[in-house]
Amino acid sequence: MNHQSTLKNATITWQTDHTGNTTPISTAFDDVYFSKAGGLDETHYVFLQGNGLPTRFGNLTDHQSFVIMETGFGTGLNFLATCLLWSKTAPPTARLYFVSTEKHPLSASDLQKALHIWQDHAELKEQIDKLLTQYPMALSGCHRLHFGAITLDLWLGDAYESFCQMHTKTGLADAWFLDGFAPSKNSELWSPQIFEQIARLSKPNATLATFTSAGFVKRALQSIGMTVVKTKGFGRKREMITAHFNQPATHTPAPRTAAVIGAGISGLFSAYALARRGVSVTLIDKTAPIAGASGNPKALFAPKLSLPDGVAHHLPTVGFLYAHRIYKALNEWSNTTIFEQTGVVDFLLPTQKSYDKLAKLVNSYPDELIYQFNHELNSDNDDFNQHTINTFIQKAGLIDTQNLADVVLSHPLIDFKKFNVISIDTYHQKTIIKDEQQTLTSDIAVICAGFESHLLNGQLFNPRKIRGQVSFLSIANKDDTAKTALATPIKYDGYCASFNDTLLMGASFVRNCTDTEVKADEHAFNLHKFSQALPTLAQKLNINPADLQGRASIRAQTPDYHPLVGKVEGQIYTIYGMGSKGFSFTPLCGEILADMVCHTPICVSQALLDKLLPARPRLQNPIDQTC
Structure with missing residues (x-):
């Protein structure tokens, strides 16, 4: 399937180093990501020691935040090593924000393979597992991942464009890791424009470290006001660069x-x-x-997608992807079923866009998010076959609101x-x-x-007040084939979902009404939408409107839907x-x-x-x- 609007994953080859370990090599830049023999040691020497982080982490006060920004996430080894140092040196109530960019993210399978050689490192394994569990699909924009007191903001896409979109009134960098591939092989990450963004996004006393000692890098850092020092490089590298701004910075405490x-x-x-x-x-x-x-018995959790050219700025998409990670984490943390990932069938209705536009929308995204199906899902269901486009969103599902x-x-x-x-x-x-x-x-x-x-x-x-009424009834004694077909929630010009032998249908849409009394005509409205979209199921269920119960509430809507x-x-x-x-x-x-x-x-x-x-x-x- 053509996903030309999404980012391209990095292309990797694998080589065996002198220790017998498999090492990932970027084919685009003909450069190594890391060496098992010295990868962690090099990160610690160049970036952690180079920025003075062992001492700086230890000197943080309670509830203070520290921000690191990085060019080139790669396999995440720098991030993982930073997590390890943080856990050993920072106060328990301090918080670390690690902001990294990556234009060619590794695929999830390549990342797993690359990091597998570190699985025997007991202190890293937990963080590696968390990274693999949360690792995002290759869509441009910022993907926020949580690791306890550590937050990773992974900006996928061109580094310069990502930096330009970062907010400067809060969360500026305390330290920088410049870790793109070698300047001779990846000049984009060492351009004058990148150094201008480093100046824009730095605190007055920020530091920087990089493995290179190239003269043009030294001059670029000096041109943005940094004091540059060349020091002994790691291993066989003769020199590396550290740098710092010289202005005093004040710490603004967060509210308590x-x-x-x-x-x-x-x-x-x-x-x-x-x-x-x-x-x-x-x-x-x-x-x-x-x-x-917010208090309906269940909430349908599914995105409303837009063409992914502007996905980084599209709240329904980036909000859905972040919420999905949060709900899964809450399930695990609480050992409670908050989110049931049932997947959701979505009839993308041609009344809103042409078939071609709808097909392009679906095919522009990775199948991991949404894909079009014809017969492989509920192929014997005439209700599905009547719709022009049937899609399946596997990350969607139901939220138990209580x-x-x-x-x-x-x-x-x-x-x-x-x-x-x-x-x-x-x-x-x-x-x-x-x-x-x-x-x-x-x-x-x-x-x-x-x-x-x-x-x-x-x-x-x-705001505009939008009354919405949901309708529900017991289907415990209804047709078994109909109940089976309803096991997956369905979006049409409305939606339906079943849980605990209850069918939920919604929702009415009445502008500028704040009355919350349940009304028969809105039950009829919800049932009509259901019957139009799923006539065969409606016939099998043979719902008597008098059996419907409901709940009405008021939504707040803005003119731009944000x-x-x-x-x-x-x-x-x-x-x-x-x-x-x-x-x-x-x-x-x-x-x-x-x-x-x-x-x-x-x-x-x-x-x-x-x-x-x-x-x-x-x-x-x-x-x-x-x-």
């Missing part, structure tokens, strides 16, 4: 307490992202966790409190939150109150406006917000970040609120 207002999915993941960074969070709501739009809430709320730094907010003020760098009887003080406040968020701060956008994420004023932040994509968007949006708050690297492109800011131009004009 936060009040998150609203305990829907936006509030839960805002609280979770902050708590993971050591912030004590009071999560407040006037009713209960997931009582609003289990998710329970696991997030079990975090020791998250405390839920019932609290009906009537005012939010700031005083002496603190936020003062009041209801009729109580006052809550914290370093920051995060407004996550869905469609009611604008009522808590006059600067926030008043949520609001960021600072409002002073110590007040916000996340809301997810529309119907909260379970795909909020894990990533929570990370973005926490990075803003804690002054750490932001894991999306500047182009995407601009689409999320609360004061963006698209939200300056009010929208029609009439029904």
Whole structure:
């Protein structure tokens, strides 16, 4: 299948070195990734010692963050060696951010083979396994991976373009690893433009180390204001370069307490992202966790894809991929089924795009994300055969909303409190939150109150309110073949999913309505959509509308279908406006917000970040609120 819009994996050959170990060689650059004989030692000497990291890690204070940026991720050996040093020297509450770029990522199978020779290194094995488990597919943009107190932001694509898209108001580099292939073989990573980005993305006292001692590299570093020192190189290499900026830098401490207002999915993941960074969070709501739009019994988790030319800036895609990693990690960490990866069948409807455009959309992505099928899945199902394009998204599935809430709320730094907010003020760098009887003080406040968020701060956008009603009924006594066909959730002009002998159908779409009473006509609407898309199944199930139960809630929708994420004023932040994509968007949006708050690297492109800011131009004009 032609995936020309995705990145090309590195082409690798394998050679046996003098110790008998298999070593990966890049065919594009005719250069070795590392040598088993000295790979770890070289990384430690050139990059870790060259940047003074053993001492600098040990001198970090509690809750302080440290940022390393790298050119050329390769096999990840530098990252893994850094993890090893961090675990031995850094304070337990400190956090490491490792930001690396890679234009030609290894395939997952080549990475596994390359790192296999380190599996006998007991201290590295755990981190290698985590890297292999989370390793992303070859799609451009930033892929955030978590390793406890260590965060890896892997920017896939051209290094210069990646650096240009990195945010500079927070999360600048403390240290640089310049580790592209040799300058004579990979000149792109040693261009003047790259050095300009190093200057732009560095703290005033940042350091740098590289294996090369080339004169033009020395001159380029001097031209951006760095003091350059040539020192003894590793092994048989005569010299290498270390460098540093000379300006003093100040450490901006992150807030230690936060009040998150609203305990829907936006509030839960805002609280979770902050708590993971050591912030004590009071999560407040006037009713209960997931009582609003996030509280349906199950949530369908599936992406809405766009052509991947701009995938790095496409929230539905990058949000889905990050959320998928988070949900799988929460399953493992909690030993609870939060996410059931059933896969999802998606009838991409030609009413929105032509068949050719839809086929191009599907075929542009790796099959690992989405692929088109005709007869190999449910081939005897006439309902599938009637649709022009049937696709399967294997990473999609169902979220158990209550289990998710329970696991997030079990975090020791998250405390839920019932609290009906009537005012939010700031005083002496603190936020003062009041209801009729109580006052809550914290370093920051995060407004996550869905469609009611604008009522808590006059600067926030008043979104369109979209009423959505889901319908469900027991199918325990229904046709067995129909139940089997419904084992995989299905997206059409609506969606359906089954769980615990319950069929869930959704959802209605009523503009500018905040009534949450369950209505018969919207049951009829959901059943009609189901019957249109799956007539054979509908006939077998023979659903009586009177048997349907339901739940209605209100979504907050913006004109550009992007949520609001960021600072409002002073110590007040916000996340809301997810529309119907909260379970795909909020894990990533929570990370973005926490990075803003804690002054750490932001894991999306500047182009995407601009689409999320609360004061963006698209939200300056009010929208029609009439029904």
